[in-house]
Amino acid sequence: AQSVTQLGSHVSVSEGALVLLRCNYSSSVPPYLFWYVQYPNQGLQLLLKYTSAATLVKGINGFEAEFKKSETSFHLTKPSAHMSDAAEYFCAVSQYSDMRFGAGTRLTVKP
């Protein structure tokens, strides 16, 4: 069965610092992987998706993620955090008919 594990339920960075949010997946077939962001009182919005075309995926708001099959990872990064990046981030894996989400990582950005 497919699943994702997000390492760290809370991550805190200073404004301007590197953002690294970790996601490892488990899938018996090549997966489709996604990162979503959730701002307060809103639904999830797609940041980026991996669909096997390229291992480095660029998304919105300066985020990118790299698919590493050998490590079964799909970590999300941003070179320089902005205050507006404070939100909850979800990694998800899709296989067959449904999508499975990780537990989420709450990102705090300090001034």
Added chain:
Amino acid sequence: DADVTQTPRNRITKTGKRIMLECSQTKGHDRMYWYRQDPGLGLRLIYYSFDVKDINKGEISDGYSVSRQAQAKFSLSLESAIPNQTALYFCATSGQGYQPQHFGDGTRLSIL
């Protein structure tokens, strides 16, 4: 207007009451989903539908039922609400294949 609209946005009710949460979409997608979100657990799939005549149970369907009234409408019912169904509920839609899902803004449900 939002592409995926959920009503109500907030609801407080009592144990044993029947509750219906509604979802409508203007994206023209065939696939619709209901999730619940609990702190520390992420989103868990309750039911999903790939077209009007197709309804499937998700990971946590016990205590819930759904109705796909039209391509654009998918409602979730709690026949007899219990306190541990207190959660944030999301409706989502997607296109065919491994497309990303598009979410409504959620319904915050509290059961006393």
